[in-house]
Amino acid sequence: xxxxxxxxxxFGLPLQAKRDLVAVRGKGALLYDENGDEYLDFAAGIAVAxxxxxxxxxxxxxxxxxxxxxxxxxxxxxxxxxELLAKLVEITPRNLQRAFLCNSGAESIEAALKFARLHxxxxxxxxxxxxxxxxxxxxxSATYTPKYREPFMPLIPGFSxxxxxxxxxxxxxxxxxxxxxxxxxxxxxGGVNPAQADxxxxxxxxxSERGALLIIDEIQTGFCRTGKxxxxxxxxxxxxxxxxxxAMAGGVPIGATLVSGDIExxxxxxxxxxxxxxxxxxxxxxxxxVYQTDDLAARAAELGDYFERQLGAGDLSQVRxxxxxxxxxxxxxxxxxxxxxxxxxxxxIIALPAGPNVIRLLPPLIVEPQQIDRAVAVLRELLA
Ligand SMILES: Cc1ncc(COP(=O)(O)O)c(C=O)c1O
Numbered sequence: 597x598x599x600x601x602x603x604x605x606x607f608g609l610p611l612q613a614k615r616d617l618v619a620v621r622g623k624g625a626l627l628y629d630e631n632g633d634e635y636l637d638f639a640a641g642i643a644v645a646x647x648x649x650x651x652x653x654x655x656x657x658x659x660x661x662x663x664x665x666x667x668x669x670x671x672x673x674x675x676x677x678x679e680l681l682a683k684l685v686e687i688t689p690r691n692l693q694r695a696f697l698c699n700s701g702a703e704s705i706e707a708a709l710k711f712a713r714l715h716x717x718x719x720x721x722x723x724x725x726x727x728x729x730x731x732x733x734x735x736x737s738a739t740y741t742p743k744y745r746e747p748f749m750p751l752i753p754g755f756s757x758x759x760x761x762x763x764x765x766x767x768x769x770x771x772x773x774x775x776x777x778x779x780x781x782x783x784x785x786g787g788v789n790p791a792q793a794d795x796x797x798x799x800x801x802x803x804s805e806r807g808a809l810l811i812i813d814e815i816q817t818g819f820c821r822t823g824k825x826x827x828x829x830x831x832x833x834x835x836x837x838x839x840x841x842x843a844m845a846g847g848v849p850i851g852a853t854l855v856s857g858d859i860e861x862x863x864x865x866x867x868x869x870x871x872x873x874x875x876x877x878x879x880x881x882x883x884x885x886v887y888q889t890d891d892l893a894a895r896a897a898e899l900g901d902y903f904e905r906q907l908g909a910g911d912l913s914q915v916r917x918x919x920x921x922x923x924x925x926x927x928x929x930x931x932x933x934x935x936x937x938x939x940x941x942x943x944x945i946i947a948l949p950a951g952p953n954v955i956r957l958l959p960p961l962i963v964e965p966q967q968i969d970r971a972v973a974v975l976r977e978l979l980a
Contacts, residue, residue, distance in 0.1 A: 600618045601616070603752050608810040609710060622650060624964075624969050625637055626665065626906075633944070635944045635945065636944060637946050637959070638946055638947045638958065638971060639948045639958055640958050642816075642958065643843060644721060644843055646883075646961045647960065651846060654845075658848065664874070665875075666873065667875070669869070670872055670876050672775070674872070675875070676874040677873075678878045680877040681701050684852055687826075688828075688838060689833065689834045689838065690839075691856045692838055692855065693856060695852045696866065697850070697852050697872035697876075698852065698870075699850060699870050699871055700841055700851050701730050701815035701825065702731075702735040703841075703868070703871070704736060704839040704840065705729045705738065705853075707836070707853040707866055708776075708811045708812075708837045709721065709752075709776070709862055711853065711859055711865055712836075715861075716807065718775040719753075719773060720756070720771075720775055721756075722755075722756050722769045722776075722777045723738045723739070723755060724740065724780070725738060726739070726741070727739060727780055727783055727786060728780070728784060730760040730901075736751065736754040741786075743777045746812075748770060760786075760789060767825045770803065770806050772807065773890065776803075776836070777790065779802075780813045781817055781827035781828065783809065784816035785951070787950045787953075788926025790962045796831045800834070800835075802926035809837060809859075812827075812838045812839070813839050814827055818842065818843065819883070820843075820921055820922070820961055821893040821896060821961070822896065822921040822923060823887075824922070827921070837854065838853070840852050840854070843883070845880040845884065847879075848875065848879035848882075849876060850876040850879070851871075875881065888901055897922050899961075900924075900925065900938055903923070906969065911980075912930075912942075912976065916930050925958070927979070928954045929979070932952050934949065936955060936978055936979070937949060
């Protein structure tokens with residue numbers, strides 16, 4: 597039998613710490629390894645497989661589009677691309693009126709940074725400590741965590757970082773050279789830290805007053821994960837730019853940067869070969885239709901509450917805090933989470949870290965209550 601572990605180790609770069617599991621097939625909230633053993637997938641491709649694996653409507657849309665037209669350059673118009681652009685503008689905060697389509701989260705951040713510099717004529721950006729925006733040069737410049745940034749110095753100049761949820765620090769950091777402020781509404785990689793409403797409101801007000809733009813990174817929080825279609829809805833927030841990716845097409849690579857009506861860019865100032873391809877656009881249209889018709893935002897809110905009640909983190913001696921919005925769940929332990937993640941995998945549950953001490957759970961939004969019960973039973977046993 598082919599040794600897939602060995603092949604990846606030999607021919608791939610060792611950039612990602614690996615779990616000892618070869619996933620070959622998925623169905624709903626379950627993943628199967630090459631021996632047919634079943635795992636509960638509470639990572640969902642890192643907030644990507646929100647419809648679970650092999651959702652029939654997504655599969656049908658991809659199959660149909662693959663037989664019709666996979667690629668179409670942006671020098672031509674396309675039916676699926678045009679429909680997706682209109683749909684995105686319809687479902688996102690109302691002042692966002694146009695979108696640029698790309699292929700990943702980091703690309704959507706790069707575009708947002710470029711558009712913000714173009715629009716304001718200013719060079720600087722303010723982002724939040726413990727934020728995460730991706731690995732390309734602009735996105736990593738925006739990411740505070742030194743281990744991600746420092747090996748790649750010199751990075752893009754002009755970035756400064758403020759403690760998340762500290763209004764006075766934010767106020768001191770924004771000046772007339774600030775092109776934009778950018779943060780996540782729930783920091784994902786940084787530990788599942790929700791923004792506070794007064795911080796979000798102050799950021800909106802300060803940006804408007806001082807001529808800076810507000811960029812919201814909804815790459816992890818978007819498409820129903822937090823119990824609303826977009827986390828902006830929890831805060832009644834109108835950002836100037838918004839970045840989305842991950843769950844947008846249920847697993848097919850895609851990203852988008854949405855911009856407010858007054859942001860102008862000229863022909864030739866940015867571009868992409870694959871962005872807006874009909875295959876990804878058809879997948880996104882199908883995924884968004886399921887998010888809406890099955891009201892997966894409400895389901896994420898209800899099942900998130902259910903998970904919290906069942907877990908009863910208050911009785912668990914090893915838990916310091918539970919932080920959560922919808923089905924974006926962080927369980928902060930009193931010590932490092934790595935051993936518990938390994939124990940969860942031994943018990944056939946795939947979970948993620950978020951910083952050193954936090955177990956992050958991002959189950960597919962179609963997860964069944966009984967599957968949550970299964971995860972909760974194991975978590976209670978391991979964390980009591
Ligand atoms: C909030 C946030 N922004 C940006 C990114 C980068 O996205 P990608 O890995 O698709 O480039 C991520 C990925 O984890 C993310 O969670």
